[in-house]
Amino acid sequence: MPEFITRKSEDFSEWYTDVILKAELADYAPVKGCMVIRPYGYALWENIQRILDGYLKETGHVNAYFPLFIPWSFLEREKAHVQGFAPEVAVVTRAGDRELEEPLVVRPTSETIMYAMYAKWIRSYRDLPILINQWNNVVRWELRTRLFLRTTEFLWQEGHTAHATYEEAEAEALKILGIYKKFIEQDLAIPVIAGVKPESEKFAGAFRTYTVEAMMGDRKALQAGTSHNLGQNFAQAFDVKFQDRDGQWKYAWQTSWGVSTRLIGALVMVHGDDHGLFLPPRVAPIQVVIVPIWKTDEERQQVLVAAQSIAESLRNLQIRVHVDDRDYETVGYKFNDWELRGVPLRVELGPRDLARRQALVVPRGEAKTPVSMDALADHIQAELSRIQQMLFQRARAFMESNTFTLDDYAEFARRIETYGGFYRLRWCEQATCEQKIREETKATLRCLPLNAPNEPGPCVVCSAPSRYRYVVARAY
RNA sequence: CGGGGCGUGGCGCAGCUGGGUAGCGCAUCUGCUUUGGGAGCAGAGGGUCGGAGGUUCGAAUCCUCUCGCCCCGACCA
Numbered sequence: 001m002p003e004f005i006t007r008k009s010e011d012f013s014e015w016y017t018d019v020i021l022k023a024e025l026a027d028y029a030p031v032k033g034c035m036v037i038r039p040y041g042y043a044l045w046e047n048i049q050r051i052l053d054g055y056l057k058e059t060g061h062v063n064a065y066f067p068l069f070i071p072w073s074f075l076e077r078e079k080a081h082v083q084g085f086a087p088e089v090a091v092v093t094r095a096g097d098r099e100l101e102e103p104l105v106v107r108p109t110s111e112t113i114m115y116a117m118y119a120k121w122i123r124s125y126r127d128l129p130i131l132i133n134q135w136n137n138v139v140r141w142e143l144r145t146r147l148f149l150r151t152t153e154f155l156w157q158e159g160h161t162a163h164a165t166y167e168e169a170e171a172e173a174l175k176i177l178g179i180y181k182k183f184i185e186q187d188l189a190i191p192v193i194a195g196v197k198p199e200s201e202k203f204a205g206a207f208r209t210y211t212v213e214a215m216m217g218d219r220k221a222l223q224a225g226t227s228h229n230l231g232q233n234f235a236q237a238f239d240v241k242f243q244d245r246d247g248q249w250k251y252a253w254q255t256s257w258g259v260s261t262r263l264i265g266a267l268v269m270v271h272g273d274d275h276g277l278f279l280p281p282r283v284a285p286i287q288v289v290i291v292p293i294w295k296t297d298e299e300r301q302q303v304l305v306a307a308q309s310i311a312e313s314l315r316n317l318q319i320r321v322h323v324d325d326r327d328y329e330t331v332g333y334k335f336n337d338w339e340l341r342g343v344p345l346r347v348e349l350g351p352r353d354l355a356r357r358q359a360l361v362v363p364r365g366e367a368k369t370p371v372s373m374d375a376l377a378d379h380i381q382a383e384l385s386r387i388q389q390m391l392f393q394r395a396r397a398f399m400e401s402n403t404f405t406l407d408d409y410a411e412f413a414r415r416i417e418t419y420g421g422f423y424r425l426r427w428c429e430q431a432t433c434e435q436k437i438r439e440e441t442k443a444t445l446r447c448l449p450l451n452a453p454n455e456p457g458p459c460v461v462c463s464a465p466s467r468y469r470y471v472v473a474r475a476y
Numbered sequence: 477c478g479g480g481g482c483g484u485g486g487c488g489c490a491g492c493u494g495g496g497u498a499g500c501g502c503a504u505c506u507g508c509u510u511u512g513g514g515a516g517c518a519g520a521g522g523g524u525c526g527g528a529g530g531u532u533c534g535a536a537u538c539c540u541c542u543c544g545c546c547c548c549g550a551c552c553a
Contacts, residue, residue, distance in 0.1 A: 084552095150553080203553095
C-alpha cells in the first residue's frame with residue numbers, strides 16, 4: 001500500500017486533500033480560500049464542460065456572457081435573495097484612488113443582472129422562452145473552505161430561463177434536473193437521488209428548488225447540482241413582463257440552475273481509493289496510458305516505436321492516450337504515478353510482449369491481461385466502456401447498501417453518529433422537527449425524492465401524521 | 477466569527493524546555509550502475525529559521541506585537 005497519501009479509512013478528510021494535491025488536480029493559492037486548478041484538473045473540468053454543454057445545447061439552450069460586477073442596488077431588489085447572499089458577497093467600493101458612486105458586487109450568482117437585461121429584451125410572448133446559459137466564475141466569501149467543495153471563487157455554469165407560463169417553467173426546471181441526473185450518472189458514474197428541497201434549503205429567492213444528491217465515500221451527502229423554479233419572484237422584482245396572446249401584460253415565469261467544479265470533488269470522494277484517484281473513462285483527461293519498458297537502447301527504440309503506433313491507432317478511435325516515455329523514472333514509479341492520477345486503463349509494453357506480439361492491459365486495480373496486438377484496440381475500447389459501467393454500479397451498490405429506512409428517532413440519531421449514511425425518515429414538514437434533527441444529529445433533510453411513494457405514518461420526531469419519507473443525511 | 481494547531485532549503489520535519497558553528501529525510505543537479513510494481517552508490521547545490529521590535533557579548537531558541545495557513549464548530553454550489 002502506498003505511503004504517499006493518507007489512507008482513506010484512516011482520515012477521509014486528509015486523504016481527500018492528499019489525493020487532490022498529489023494527483024495535481026489543484027493547489028492552494030496565495031489568496032485565502034482560493035485554489036489554483038492545475039492543468040490536469042482543468043482538463044477534467046474541460047471534459048465536464050464539453051459533455052454537459054452538449055446536452056444543454058441539444059435541448060435548445062444557448063451560451064452568453066454577463067458582467068462580473070453587479071450594482072449593489074440590483075441585489076437588493078429581491079428581498080429573500082439579498083438576505084441569502086449579503087453575508088457572503090465581495091463588494092468593490094474603490095477604483096484606483098476614487099470611491100465608486102455605487103458599490104459593485106462581485107457576482108455570487110447572476111440572477112439579478114441577467115434579469116435586468118431580460119426585462120429589456122422581453123416584450124411579447126414571441127420573445128419567450130429565453131434559454132440562456134453561461135460558463136463563468138462566481139465569488140462567495142465563505143468562512144470555511146475546502147478544495148473544490150467550497151472555495152471563495154469557483155467555476156460553474158448557470159442557466160437562466162424565462163417562460164410564458166408556470167407549467168413551462170416547472171417543466172424546464174425538471175428537464176434540467178433530468179439532464180443533471182443523466183450527466184452525473186452516465187458520464188461521472190455517480191448515482192444521485194433527484195428530489196425537492198424542503199423550504200429551509202431552498203435557493204434564496206426561489207419558489208421551489210430541485211436537487212441531485214450524491215453519497216460520498218464517507219457516507220455523507222453532497223448536493224451535486226440544483227435547479228430552481230423561481231416562479232415570478234424575480235420577474236416582479238425586475239419587471240420582466242410580456243404581452244400575451246390575449247393582450248394582457250404578464251410577468252414571466254423563470255428558472256435558474258447550475259453545477260460547479262464541486263463535481264470534481266465528488267469524483268474524488270466517490271471513486272477514489274487508497275491508491276488515489278479513479279476517473280471514469282468518459283471524463284478522464286487520459287483514458288489509456290502506455291508504459292513502455294526497456295533495458296537497452298535498442299529495446300528502447302523498438303518499444304517506443306510500437307508504443308507510438310498503438311497510441312496512434314487508439315487516437316484514431318477518439319481515445320485519449322498518453323505514452324509515458326520518461327527515461328528518468330522507473331517503471332514501478334510510473335505504475336503508481338498513473339494509478340494515483342486515476343487513469344482507468346494502463347498498457348504495459350516491453351521486449352517480452354513485442355516478441356509475443358502482445359501487450360499487457362491493466363484496468364486500474366485489476367489483474368494484468370495479455371492481449372494480442374491485433375485485438376488490442378477493440379479490447380481497449382470495450383474495457384473503457386466496461387470500467388465506466390463498473391464504477392457506476394459499484395457506487396450505486398455503495399449508496400444503496402448505506403441507505404436505510406427507519407421509524408425510530410433514537411436509533412437514527414445513534415446510527416448517523418457512528419456510521420453516517422442516508423436515512424429515509426417520515427417527516428411532518430414542520431420546521432421545528434427539522435430543526436431538532438439538525439441540532440441534535442447535525443444531519444439535514446436533503447430532499448423529498450421525486451418518485452417518493454405515499455407512505456403515510458407518524459413523523460419520526462413528533463409523531464404527527466406525515467405522508468412521505470425524506471432523505472436525511474449529514475452533508476458537505 | 478469562536479476553539480485548537482502550525483510557520484525552519486522546493487516538500488515533510490528535528491533543533492526551542494536549559495540561548496553558543498542551522499541539521500535530517502524526500503526532492504533537485506552531476507557521474508556510474510540500474511529499469512516487468514515507487515532503484516543503488518558516490519558527489520554537489522540550495523535556508524535573512526513567516527515578519528517587526530526588544531532582552532543579551534551572542535537569539536531559530538527568551539519576551540512583546542503582527543501576518544499567514546491548516547484543522548474542529550455556527551452559514552453555504
